[in-house]
């Protein structure tokens with residue numbers, strides 16, 4: 001008989017996982033508390049923008065291997081992939097995990113496997129999660145299996161990475177880890193490594209913390225570069241020619257559902273032992289204010305009064321529609337608090353994703369609207385689409401021709417030739433002989 005899986009949470013992680021299982025021999029019930037998402041999935045659409053996902057969801061639904069609904073159903077395997085955002089005080093908000101676990105309790109049977117995929121602070125799977133499931137009267141380890149299997153997929157490439165990445169599976173018991181390994185072996189072609197649940201939890205957090213600290217270092221290097229008059233992008237490229245060096249890229253801050261959040265889950269469980277991690281978070285969180293201050297300083301220096309800034313990019317990184325924890329929010333807030341007018345352009349982001357936080361910031365859906373009467377284009381996200389826009393399309397609509405690129409992703413020479421003053425984050429714009437330009441005011 002076909003095995004049954006029930007996946008709770010049909011977002012970036014849950015829906016692709018549900019589709020993968022559906023494509024590999026499981027009959028899948030997808031569960032979401034958002035009726036709009038349930039409806040969309042049943043119509044064969046993904047609620048999130050991810051290449052190939054809607055097609056895969058559509059075929060799974062059409063062939064009867066995936067059905068979405070608002071409540072769980074009996075199954076052999078339950079997978080929980082619900083959000084774990086930050087709550088006040090920079091602590092993990094586990095309310096979604098608690099609600100999802102509670103909703104499973106009436107359906108739990110002997111022999112079931114329950115997997116927590118959501119990113120959580122160490123101790124959650126074997127603690128809170130297990131305790132809620134045991135309200136069923138069944139005992140984890142004896143009657144059913146519990147494991148943590150964190151996700152490390154890259155939005156924009158999720159379907160490929162789900163299949164090809166290595167996985168770390170942490171079992172509350174050894175048997176649970178083995179049972180989970182068997183499940184993921186259905187579609188994972190990377191290696192599957194077994195550990196205990198707490199180790200798997202911290203491994204996931206360490207991966208993102210490593211990257212967050214690395215970005216903080218790059219951001220600090222960018223400021224040093226501005227002080228001493230060099231181009232940080234060139235310097236990082238050269239340093240990365242060393243076979244054992246991999247410095248990340250500086251930017252306007254760190255966003256997304258993972259890097260900006262996960263380090264706090266480590267700080268939460270060991271606040272005295274996490275000085276470097278906390279400092280890195282502070283550095284990255286401080287970037288939007290620095291970017292806004294420099295943009296406005298630049299415009300003031302040029303004599304622009306009542307500046308209007310066209311912010312390009314609301315998503316936290318290039319070519320995705322995900323605006324969670326995006327540094328763009330903070331950049332915009334700082335610009336507005338300083339009295340600047342702000343317009344927005346992000347061809348990847350739906351208006352519905354930004355209401356109601358951006359009331360009064362028109363132009364999200366239109367390139368021309370965003371630049372009409374603007375003094376400066378501020379590139380916050382490195383979307384490929386921005387690289388295709390020529391200065392001749394927008395320059396004539398603007399009041400002044402400034403462009404500030406916080407991602408070093410635009411063809412600067414073309415824009416300079418079109419009369420734009422172009423500033424690049426971390427580039428102090430050297431003279432041909434290598435000396436910083438006297439007039440250059442780096443970001």
Ligand SMILES: NC(=O)c1ccc[n+]([C@@H]2O[C@H](COP(=O)([O-])OP(=O)(O)OC[C@H]3O[C@@H](n4cnc5c(N)ncnc54)[C@H](O)[C@@H]3O)[C@@H](O)[C@H]2O)c1
Nearest residue numbers: 009010011012013032033034081082084099100118119151
């Ligand atoms: N997005 C990523 O790239 C990524 C990568 C690795 C890990 N993660 C982790 O995976 C988890 C899920 O992230 P996501 O990006 O898929 O989130 P998401 O917001 O895209 O999707 C979560 C879904 O869960 C639903 N939901 C909330 N409570 C529910 C409940 N009680 N029962 C059923 N559904 C419920 C929401 O309506 C939403 O559709 C998080 O812990 C996140 O940190 C995400």
